[in-house]
Structures are given as C-alpha cells and as structure tokens.
Amino acid sequence: MTTVRGARARARIEITAAIKDEARTQLAAEGAAKLSLRAVARELGMVSSALYRYFPSRDDLLTALIVDAYDAVGAAAERASAEAEAERPLDRWTAVCRAVRAWALAHPHEYALIYGSPVPGYTAPQDTIAPAARVGLVLIDIVRGAHTGEGVALPPLPDALSPEAERISTDLVPDLPPALAVALVAAWAQLFGLVSFELFGQFQRVVEDRDPFFTAAARRLGQDVGLLPGG
Amino acid sequence: MTTVRGARARARIEITAAIKDEARTQLAAEGAAKLSLRAVARELGMVSSALYRYFPSRDDLLTALIVDAYDAVGAAAERASAEAEAERPLDRWTAVCRAVRAWALAHPHEYALIYGSPVPGYTAPQDTIAPAARVGLVLIDIVRGAHTGEGVALPPLPDALSPEAERISTDLVPDLPPALAVALVAAWAQLFGLVSFELFGQFQRVVEDRDPFFTAAARRLGQDVGLLPGG
DNA sequence: ACGAAACGAGAGCACTGCTCTTGCTTGCGA
C-alpha cells in the first residue's frame, strides 16, 4: 500500500497541516517577525515542545510556509494564464501580472515572506527553488507561445552581455533568441519591483490610483519582451 | 548660543552615534531580525536600560538606521550623478543605477532594511519619507535635464490612467509630459526590482554574470524613460 | 547654591526558541 499507513500517519499529516494553518493565520495577522511557536502551540491546545515533533525549528516552519506561498502565487499565475489562453499574448501577459499583484495584495505578509528580505546569510533551501520558478515559467510560456520567428526588433546586446545571454537562453528558453531571454528575465524581476514597491509602501504619496498604473506598466513590460499590441 | 550647550549635550550626541554605529555593525553581521538592544548595550559597556534614554524602543533605533540607510543610497546616487554630469544622459542614468546596485551589494542588510519587507501594517514614519525620495529625485533630474521638447515617442496612455498620470506629473515633474512621468515612476520601481532580485537570491541559478546583465537592463530602463542611445 | 532634569545601574516581568526528561500510546514484527 502506498496510501496512508494508519491512524498515526494520518494524524501526523493532519496536525502538520493544522500547525501550518495556524501559523499562516498568525503570519497574516502580525507578520513573520512576530510569528511565535509558543503562540501557535497555545492556539492549538498543545504545549510548545510538542510542536517540535513536526517542525525541527521555527525556521523550518517558516520554510514550509515559504514553499506554500510560492506555490500559491504560482498557482494564481497559472490560473490567470489558463483563463486568458484565448486572448492575445500581450493581454494574457498583462492578466498574469495582474494576478500576481492581486495575490500579493490579498496576502501581503506571505508575499513579503518570499519576495521581501530573506533571512540574511541564508541560502534558499532546495525545496523552495522549484516552487519559486512557477511564476517565471508561466511568463516564459506566454512569450514562447507568441514568438513567431523574428517578430520584434530587440535592442542589440552589448558585447559584455553576450556570453551571459547565451547561458541564460540555453538554460531557460533554448528556442528563443538570447536577447529575448535577457529581456524576459529582466521583465520578470521588474514585475516584482512594481509589486513590491506598491506593497512595501514606496508608492505612498507618489501613486494614488494604482490599478491603472500597474496595468499600464505591466503592459509595457510585455512589450519589452516582444509582445505586440496588435496581437 | 546655538552651538552645543555643554558637555552633557555633546556626550548625548556622541553616545547616540555610538549606539547607531554598534547597531549598524550588528545589522551587517546578523541582519535586522537578530539586532538585539541588549547586545548593543553590552558591547558598549552599558546596561540595557540605559539605552532607553536614547531610543525609546528597538523600533525607534531601527527607524534611525532606516533613515541613515536611505541617506546613504541617496548620497551614493547623487555622487554618481555628479561624477557623470558630463556624460550623455543615458550613460548618466546607467551610472546612477549601477551606483545604487553597488551600494546595495556593499550593504545588503541595510538595503534589505529599507527595500525589503517593512514591518507590515506599519506606515513609514515621517522622518523617512524625505530621505527615501533622494534616489528618485536623482533619476528625475537626469530625465528632466535630457528632455528636449518632444524627443521620444512614448506609448499612448490608456484612458484609465490619464487622471492618475496627470496627478503624478503635476506632483513630481510638472514640466514633463504625463506619460513620461508614469514611465519614470515605473522605471524607478523596476530598478529596485532588479536589485532586490539579485540581492534576495532570486537570480540564483538564473543569472550568473550579473554585472553586464544589470547594466544592460538599467540601460534599457533609461531608454524606457526617453533617454536616447545617441545622446 | 538649589532644585529639576538627565543619567546609569540593577532588579524584575512577561515573553521567546529550544532542550531534556518522563511517562503514555500506538502499531509492527515475531
């Protein structure tokens, strides 16, 4: 049997989920800094030491939440992409960007957990790298689907960038020209720059009506990666 | 006398500076999360309660460090802009972007403090808003200095964005066209998206040779705000 | 020269993450 072994195993995954749920609740309420293992345990009616049977440390709990958060934004992006499948590539790109922003606004603390300052001197655990790539893959897919041979005139690559551009291209999108690969990675980072600035308060007293602003900026980003307004 | 009143006042500003210095050291070593008032006090040979004569709380100490950090990046950007004053606007823009990135790489924890996740539900103290604007002002200056009437063809503004574009323009750069103002704000946010992604590890296994990549992206950003490669 | 304000030291409170020990319960293998 590959199914659950018994009552004990089932209980374990249920409790693990309950811990993550309660932790997520506290995260949403107070932020990552104030997430307290003892408070989680208290709320769940257990004693703090019992919690260490499920997560070896507070950081491991946080890592689990990080993975879940990456999966959540990734899923939101994938859903948006699927729903806009019939639309023109540039509209689809914009829809995905808007979905990412919407998820971020709905889950600010979880967003901060993954795109804010990571614990410094800390290298991302292996578990996080695959989920972290999901949004990027969605964007890649849209651009790849739209790339019809030699559509757009991309700015020429400076010589110093050529080797790196080749590397990025072969690693990520071997079927697209290197200049596009570079533009894509840059647009990906810039998208989260827009979201982060809005979420982290840098737009206070600068941008008031943020939805149209973001939409226009995201659309522009799409044009930067070769998606044409015409379709 | 408007000068220092006496030994006591002089001592106060010296001790305040010493506290900030030591705090900055700990920040650089371990990150904001592990910055401990008690450890700072210990290192300075005083008792923790004495420290509260200078900063009413840990958050106030952090706020002071935030202001200093904003001033530091701002100063770095201004310096770069001044040094590149003779160059073509696009090169000057790129130089400023590179200076921001260089400062961030040199002071990762301080960068994270200001452009990473701010304590959520938290609104920036009044003291931080002026220093926070410095980098943006430098960028504005370069673009304004380069704007010669009707140089570039900016993409048309969607209707939904027009009112907000007017607002941003009159607030920030009344002498430039609204479409340019919007592009400028977006480029500003996108610049920090690039820096943050590099610093926070999102480029791991994606971009290896980051200097030319960043330079090209920053240059592209400059073109997005109407700076021409030709000069 | 006096009194108020500023200051440093110390004790103490409530809280944190984490460890260790002590028993109870579960469930697998003999």
Next chain:
DNA sequence: TCGCAAGCAAGAGCAGTGCTCTCGTTTCGT
C-alpha cells in the same frame, strides 16, 4: 497475540529578549 521500539505530549528548565520601574548620582539652568 504479545512485547517492545518508535512516536508522541507534557512539563520543567535554560538562556536570551524587549521593556519598565526604582534608586542613587551627576549635571546644568536659574
């Protein structure tokens, strides 16, 4: 079917945290 190892919760405890309050001392303006 039974026994024993593993899984588990509970409690006590340690070292550390931010912050408060009190108590003498020093400094400085009047």
